[in-house]
Amino acid sequence: MRNFRLDDESGHQEALFSWAAYQLGRMPELEYLHHVPNGGKRDKATATALKRQGVKAGVPDVVLPAVRAGYHGLYIELKAGKNTTTDNQKRWLEYLRQQGYYTAVCYGWQLAAELIERYLLHPEELTQEQKTITMR
Template structure:
């Protein structure tokens, strides 16, 4: 990090900001109340990880789901990344491709601001693809 640069927010902080934004916008867009996080990531002990896998947790599933049909799509999935740094894994790329093939709008967003713009576009407030 350079002397005058701010640190890059973690994915967790970006996601918290996105859900705070969504809560604020629910008055205008009540559908945002359906948006939720899919907790597939994170560090876990081996026992918990094995149990969650048996319960159906799968590697690569996008972080966020908005189960609202719009613009010919069944719903929106977002793989949220921090603004600078890490990219998607092969599993994440496979999930995004498969979800798109099944009629969902599945995308990668860098930072909560990009994600909020994509959500508004999806809900019909901006330019859709």
């Protein structure tokens, strides 16, 4: 894997997807792992156009549409450093959890990778808590 700037979330996103590419042989479902590019700095015109096209604030960053342990799929809000979840992100995660998805907030790509591996390869280890988990 190449070196990534890990001082912001975009570097952690790149590292996670690089890791996923290396793991396809073990976990072929990772072909469908994807990032929802709702965040980031944009000029006002672009932000307005994206909003008209359906971009919604708070949607989790990473999605894995693979059924495991009774869950419809996995949604991860990936954080870096001291960033915390916004109220919108918390609302989305709670809604998705109520709809039968496994939801998590992971601080750093390594914890997200560990969760994805556990979700795909060891679903019996998933917590059955009735809330979004946070991994620090």
